[in-house]
Amino acid sequence: MQRILSTQLATHVGRTVTIAGWIHRRRLLKSVAFLIVRDAEGLSQVVVTEPATRALLEELTEESVVQVEATVSANAQAPGGVELTGPAIRVLSAVRVPLPFELHRPALSASLPTQLAHAGLALRHPVRRQALKVAAAATTGFRAALTEQRFVEIQTPKIVGSSTESGANVFRLDYFGRPAYLAQSPQFYKQLMVGVFERVFEAGPVFRAEPSDTVRHLAQYTSLDAEMGFVTDHRDVMAALTRTLSVMMATVAESAGTAVPKVLAEIPAVHFTEALRIVGAPADEPDLAPAHERALGEWALREHDSEFLYVTGYPMRKRPFYTHPDPALPAYSNGFDLLFRGLEIVTGGQRLHRYEDYVAALQRAGEPLEPYEGYLDGFRYGMPPHGGWAIGLERLVARLLGAANVREVTAFPRDLNRLTP
Amino acid sequence: MQRILSTQLATHVGRTVTIAGWIHRRRLLKSVAFLIVRDAEGLSQVVVTEPATRALLEELTEESVVQVEATVSANAQAPGGVELTGPAIRVLSAVRVPLPFELHRPALSASLPTQLAHAGLALRHPVRRQALKVAAAATTGFRAALTEQRFVEIQTPKIVGSSTESGANVFRLDYFGRPAYLAQSPQFYKQLMVGVFERVFEAGPVFRAEPSDTVRHLAQYTSLDAEMGFVTDHRDVMAALTRTLSVMMATVAESAGTAVPKVLAEIPAVHFTEALRIVGAPADEPDLAPAHERALGEWALREHDSEFLYVTGYPMRKRPFYTHPDPALPAYSNGFDLLFRGLEIVTGGQRLHRYEDYVAALQRAGEPLEPYEGYLDGFRYGMPPHGGWAIGLERLVARLLGAANVREVTAFPRDLNRLTP
Numbered sequence: 001m002q003r004i005l006s007t008q009l010a011t012h013v014g015r016t017v018t019i020a021g022w023i024h025r026r027r028l029l030k031s032v033a034f035l036i037v038r039d040a041e042g043l044s045q046v047v048v049t050e051p052a053t054r055a056l057l058e059e060l061t062e063e064s065v066v067q068v069e070a071t072v073s074a075n076a077q078a079p080g081g082v083e084l085t086g087p088a089i090r091v092l093s094a095v096r097v098p099l100p101f102e103l104h105r106p107a108l109s110a111s112l113p114t115q116l117a118h119a120g121l122a123l124r125h126p127v128r129r130q131a132l133k134v135a136a137a138a139t140t141g142f143r144a145a146l147t148e149q150r151f152v153e154i155q156t157p158k159i160v161g162s163s164t165e166s167g168a169n170v171f172r173l174d175y176f177g178r179p180a181y182l183a184q185s186p187q188f189y190k191q192l193m194v195g196v197f198e199r200v201f202e203a204g205p206v207f208r209a210e211p212s213d214t215v216r217h218l219a220q221y222t223s224l225d226a227e228m229g230f231v232t233d234h235r236d237v238m239a240a241l242t243r244t245l246s247v248m249m250a251t252v253a254e255s256a257g258t259a260v261p262k263v264l265a266e267i268p269a270v271h272f273t274e275a276l277r278i279v280g281a282p283a284d285e286p287d288l289a290p291a292h293e294r295a296l297g298e299w300a301l302r303e304h305d306s307e308f309l310y311v312t313g314y315p316m317r318k319r320p321f322y323t324h325p326d327p328a329l330p331a332y333s334n335g336f337d338l339l340f341r342g343l344e345i346v347t348g349g350q351r352l353h354r355y356e357d358y359v360a361a362l363q364r365a366g367e368p369l370e371p372y373e374g375y376l377d378g379f380r381y382g383m384p385p386h387g388g389w390a391i392g393l394e395r396l397v398a399r400l401l402g403a404a405n406v407r408e409v410t411a412f413p414r415d416l417n418r419l420t421p
Numbered sequence: 422m423q424r425i426l427s428t429q430l431a432t433h434v435g436r437t438v439t440i441a442g443w444i445h446r447r448r449l450l451k452s453v454a455f456l457i458v459r460d461a462e463g464l465s466q467v468v469v470t471e472p473a474t475r476a477l478l479e480e481l482t483e484e485s486v487v488q489v490e491a492t493v494s495a496n497a498q499a500p501g502g503v504e505l506t507g508p509a510i511r512v513l514s515a516v517r518v519p520l521p522f523e524l525h526r527p528a529l530s531a532s533l534p535t536q537l538a539h540a541g542l543a544l545r546h547p548v549r550r551q552a553l554k555v556a557a558a559a560t561t562g563f564r565a566a567l568t569e570q571r572f573v574e575i576q577t578p579k580i581v582g583s584s585t586e587s588g589a590n591v592f593r594l595d596y597f598g599r600p601a602y603l604a605q606s607p608q609f610y611k612q613l614m615v616g617v618f619e620r621v622f623e624a625g626p627v628f629r630a631e632p633s634d635t636v637r638h639l640a641q642y643t644s645l646d647a648e649m650g651f652v653t654d655h656r657d658v659m660a661a662l663t664r665t666l667s668v669m670m671a672t673v674a675e676s677a678g679t680a681v682p683k684v685l686a687e688i689p690a691v692h693f694t695e696a697l698r699i700v701g702a703p704a705d706e707p708d709l710a711p712a713h714e715r716a717l718g719e720w721a722l723r724e725h726d727s728e729f730l731y732v733t734g735y736p737m738r739k740r741p742f743y744t745h746p747d748p749a750l751p752a753y754s755n756g757f758d759l760l761f762r763g764l765e766i767v768t769g770g771q772r773l774h775r776y777e778d779y780v781a782a783l784q785r786a787g788e789p790l791e792p793y794e795g796y797l798d799g800f801r802y803g804m805p806p807h808g809g810w811a812i813g814l815e816r817l818v819a820r821l822l823g824a825a826n827v828r829e830v831t832a833f834p835r836d837l838n839r840l841t842p
Contacts, residue, residue, distance in 0.1 A: 003651060020651050020805065022616075022803055023803075039619065040571065040618055040619035040620070063802045063803040064803050065803045065804065065805045092774075092805055092806060093774055093775055093803050093804055093805060093806075094803075095801065095802055095803050096776075096801070097801050097802075099802065118798060118802075119613070120613035120614075120616055120617075120798065120799030120802070121616070121798075121799070121802045123613075123614070123616075123617045124616060124617050129617055129618070132573070132575065132617070132618075133573065135576070136573055136574040136575070139574060140564075140568075140574070143561075143564075147561070150461065152553070152554065152557055153557040153560060153561070154553065154557070154832060155556070155626065155643050155814075155832065156832065156833060157641060157833045157835050158579065158626050158628075158641060159592070159603075159628070159640065159641060159835055159840065160840070160841075161840040161841045171580070171594050171595065171596065172594065172595050173592050173593065173594035173595070173603070174592065174593050174594070175592065175640075175840055176630065176632075176837055178840065180840055182580075182594070188842075189832070189833060192540070192541035192544075192842070193541075193544070193832070195443075195541055195542070195544075195545060196541075196544045196545050196550055196553070197461060197550070197553075198460065198461035199461070204625060204626065205576065205579050205625065205626070207579075207580070209597065211597075219580065219596075220578060220579060220580060222576050230424060230441050353513075353514055354514055355517075373841075374841035374842030375842060377539060377541065377542075377842065378541030378542070378842070380516065380517070380518050381484045381516055381518075381520065381539075381541070381542045382443055382444075382484040382485050382486045382514050382515075382516050383486065383514055384441065384486045384513055384514060385513060385514075393576075411575060411576065411577065411610070411614070412577060412578045412610060414578050414580055416597055419580065419581070419582040419596055419599065419601055420581075420582045420794075420795035421609075421613070421795030421796060421798065421799070
């Protein structure tokens, strides 16, 4: 199909061109009708005066797909300074049912559940569409930043023989007659691959059978995972993550045109015990509550002019068994979270790297060794000190765009109640 | 950890440096011992004469992880013209069990099942490692080529409410008490997203419950999917795919240093009926057998000097219900396969785009409409003529490297018998 895009019209003034797209809006005035056609890049205004064409237009509804052959005319009043006149309209796909909601207003008035039920339609709205563009740009930036830092992209199994992060919140499936699970993270595999490439990353789906409906949780989300070997401790991991975030934000600004927060060359970091003091929580709290995270976000902005804050040294008892303890304070870990505007969007840290340490950690946790054998096998054959992180893409994008619910920035969310479309 | 890589040694002659990596090999001669250390970039030779260091080395085994502080000395006999002398060796992670196979020989002598059982170790071998680097480069090239052609990256659900490609070969799972399935392809979602971005792509896992063990099938593989709107027919899709393949091959050559076949600006294409004639098959054969594909691969090389060949116009009765028929010959489709060295590595084509056509196609196929409602909903609201393709990444890489089995180029394959590691 020989067509030009809406953004190319201005360079074709006086010529006959073909455009194609969706009927975004029709304005049927007495003496003239305006047809606004939307394509991937923007809108075009088509002026209709000829009675037969107007009659066709009156019968069509919004979102029908049309091809328009017309002359490009300069008109300072038209959007972009050009419009199309004398059109011949060909209908590629006619909409024959009422739309469940209108798409041409600045905001979608339909409720989120209605939008999600008709996701293929709702995502055409500029606000919903833009969120997906931001997600795509963030992912591109993630890969570029890591490739530049010598990380190699990997693909890992999403069907696993034993649950990894914990026995709870895992989807069970029938694998050729045997029980199997959907991977809650690529954790074990990315660690094994440190033995191969030293530094690896993966941007892929992970699965959590979250039993409750919250604005922050999805049953499937995109995890931006990285893992790196030959680190001294978690601070090397945080430095690589900070660099990565900074490239991600620059890519979002450039490719998606969204305003992004500045990423300081050194993002402020507070130890968990200090974080409790800052928010006024008792010193024996084992974890940070959402309200604590929000208070820390405000503190970081006030004290350090940073929208990002690392919290390091979470208590070992609240971190997974593969977490490396702080050698100086073994009750605390070399694990960290990254808060963005008061919400945890990244979890990371240094991991155990010696086989003996894994065996001891699993025994301490009261876990049987057997389900972990394939995983532990890799640690028998020489693994360097290493660590990594996982960024929750949808959380990051939601926070970046000020969306209250991660479902607003996910194309086809999966949750307790949603399995379609 | 302050270290330099093996490839940086030559610029540090005369200086004391720290390297780190795996013990690739030890050669314990009478008066001197050589330690070969492997890191992400290559090998370093360490010369050991000091008795205490030699004693340490004798106790260590291959694949132990060490850090070596030593002086860089020029030596024309050493690999890369440099070696490390006067080393102080620190063990980061000692291997205390015998390795199941040796890694320092040009080929892995262990059987494929043994390699796969110890995948974390086997993948450290240069041959296995290189296959994954080629896969990463091909994926990077895929994304770059499509981004350049205005495609937007998307993430789609891997858990679906109804099976898509067919009822067979689908993994069933328990989704909060309801039955659900692992997506066999992002087909429906990428089509819906054509309504949003016109052109989209996704590189992600897909799942097939293949009931048989073949060298070409995996239960999970990486599908490089693209879909584009406003096409005239399948030939526009083939042109975009040809361009994409050409960038993928160039990226593999550049980033992974692997020899790649040339991709002609126009890859030869034969119609299905012509393909049957070429291989001497009866004119009423409904599909091409693997032997036919091999014969066509030889024919394309001989007649067109091309290792790639498009076969177009497969009979409608062998293609999925969303396939667009050839308007001139409705028993044949606007679908195509791409053969690479006689193996099908891509399936693609033009799809139906009108709601009425989907309803008619499903009714003809004897399928109930109800499971497809969420999918079909998108076609009620205006979809342009469109088409796309899916490349099987592991098949492409196996064919490129001459690997007989896709498992040789997959990090942690999943099949009828394999769920770990």
